Amino acid sequence: MEKITGMIQKPTCTLQEMIEEKRDGEEVVTEGMIHSIRDMGEVLFVIVRNREGLLQAIFEKKEPEAAEWKENLREGMAVRIAGRLHSEERAPHGKELQMTKVEILSKPAAPLPLPIDKWKMGASLEARLNQRAVSLRNLRERARFRIQEGVVRGFRDFLYQQGFTEIHTPKIGAKGAEGGANIFKLSYFHKPAVLAQSPQFYKQMMVGVYDRVFETGPVFRAEKHNTKRHLNEYTSLDLEMAYIDDFREIMGMETAILQYILRLLETEYAKELQILNLTLPSAATIPVVRFDEAKRLVAEKYHRAIRSPYDLEPEEELLIGSYFKEEQGADFVFVTHYPAKKRPFYAMDDPKDREVTLSFDLLLHGLEITTGGQRIHDYAMLKEKMEARGMSEEGMEGYLDAFRCGMPPHGGLGIGLERLTMQILGEDNVREACLFPRDLGRLLP
């Protein structure tokens, strides 16, 4: 009877093997999609795209199969090509494949609607999002989401090393963690339910189990903001850690995470950084400024009146970014001690000043990419805060159970993956950093 014992080996050669291991004249077989075809008179160039990049295959028109190949090969086809490899400094990676055989694996039904082989496609964001499955085949477009992979991978790998346990918590629940009106509602077998705005309650509950936990998953916000910074569904990188004496320990952990991610991008994603011509921000030293002080500094320097004392306006965040870039060369800035009335009930107030919380936001180039802080761990204090805000305990019994039975001091943070990616990429619209964005007007593709 048939058996499977592991990966089925295939004779195809990766681009990396061609570049690093194969000698000139060696026969190889490779697969990919025809990215573009260029007729240069005597020779035809068939540029093949695979996950690793581009490979230049060529054939001369005088060869026996040339007429057939010229007639049959089209952009968008998936092909298996055999040929002899030789060095050619003008080709991508300095290698070129002299075609000896080609097998057509699949054919497109229509020509490509976007010039994905162009370095810059010249299509609007709307057009690219509308045809996402095609536009992402462009090398620069797809490189962005490799960078995004590196961010998530670095986040997880570093936290595994630091003794964090990964958790998976439900996205359908009975009550929103952050409160407010921006909650998607649904019917769950005739019971009212909501989509999770964050894994906040669950990660706190799990801190009593594993001390240190993290989750990378989707969160849902029914915000009616149609801005360049908002998505209605995004990926949140969340962590929660126990036994903190000071909320700065959470900021220290985030700094170390970012340093690890940036190193990982430099080493493992160098190809994509080069394609995108990116210079990474530095997280070596991150300045820390109090909320009220930050407001004062930018009001002074940029001659700007303080309008809202409890919130940072987007423009103020941008100016805080500029201030610390100009004054200290900093890419990241921690803004601390946000006003209690603008933070959720579970935020720990500063015992020295109950009007503010032991909390922070992290800005990268003037955009908030993280909110975090110390949480209340004492049951009585938590109940008191909920009562003072007129909150009902309905649906929160399981959360409160954890505190009733004792919880260690703890805090945590949530990083918006798309926002962090967007800022690393230097893009000005968060949709550029989301494969299939969901916003007020977009539910497709």
Next chain:
Amino acid sequence: MEKITGMIQKPTCTLQEMIEEKRDGEEVVTEGMIHSIRDMGEVLFVIVRNREGLLQAIFEKKEPEAAEWKENLREGMAVRIAGRLHSEERAPHGKELQMTKVEILSKPAAPLPLPIDKWKMGASLEARLNQRAVSLRNLRERARFRIQEGVVRGFRDFLYQQGFTEIHTPKIGAKGAEGGANIFKLSYFHKPAVLAQSPQFYKQMMVGVYDRVFETGPVFRAEKHNTKRHLNEYTSLDLEMAYIDDFREIMGMETAILQYILRLLETEYAKELQILNLTLPSAATIPVVRFDEAKRLVAEKYHRAIRSPYDLEPEEELLIGSYFKEEQGADFVFVTHYPAKKRPFYAMDDPKDREVTLSFDLLLHGLEITTGGQRIHDYAMLKEKMEARGMSEEGMEGYLDAFRCGMPPHGGLGIGLERLTMQILGEDNVREACLFPRDLGRLLP
């Protein structure tokens, strides 16, 4: 001005450091929650639980602070303990901490409602799920989800090595991937929307971009089954890979993934395997049997009439598991060539027999943990199949775009994380392998 440059170092000592690096008589400081207190006459044992395990702290009643400690310390408290370490073979890990100082970091408001310090809590599944934040503090309960972490981590790490790109696709969409009635519906800014049953459409679209992709995330199934095998929200480990010549290549990839995961569990999660007294299944060799042949074999051996020719009944899956365990000592079995009428439209029919598909399920100990197979990559064939099934293209334009513009041959699979975990754990209810299960009756905690 204040700055953060990395992790803030603390003087506390981990359990691992105590076991591996500290000498007898050395002073250490450690933190944890009081798991249990045992009064043994002359001495009091304070068992402290942290993420790494248990530490036995002791003090003698004749010591000056003993009366105060005995009076004040309670189970469920978070504490910071200083003391001198010494070897004690009867203590966990062979180390014991002679307490010299204790600081109470937090106090519970009520005694624990479950005996979490017992090896087996003796509480029903319902009781444990109702008080999940507390019951998970039991060492055996929490060990299960460390095993689950290992499964996800192994899945991702192996696929990174194999050139897969991790993707994050939307969970709110316009149309379900698997079709059928088991879709949760919601209103998305006054537009009808659904929760994703699987990332199927998106991972296929992304195969045209990266050749090989994977995603680990939640999926939602509004199935009205109240069984031990069903959850209405679960974590799906999905992959999709291009340039396959045979759907067995996907089975080969899954076998290699499982081998990697099992090795990772053995090396990195040995402590948890020991706590749970688990013997891991073997994925070294996985037998492959056709759907119709599997039905015939178990009907013959177990004298059981074949009732449904198109589906495997749960009992049949169990018997297939028994058959291959008994006949070949196999834990896993691939069942292939499922009937076309029971597979989704995107499944590739077998060109040799259009009644069956180039698809498979993987059973572990008689339970389906994976469904996978080759997909249709040709636009015309896909359209034809959709038409034959009377499907509307509405909401699927973005998916069809990918095929119209050309797609490589490909296939993939989805692993139900909780089911795989449940089978590795040897549990008989999938809820034992989900932190916060969602089922017909359960939306909380």
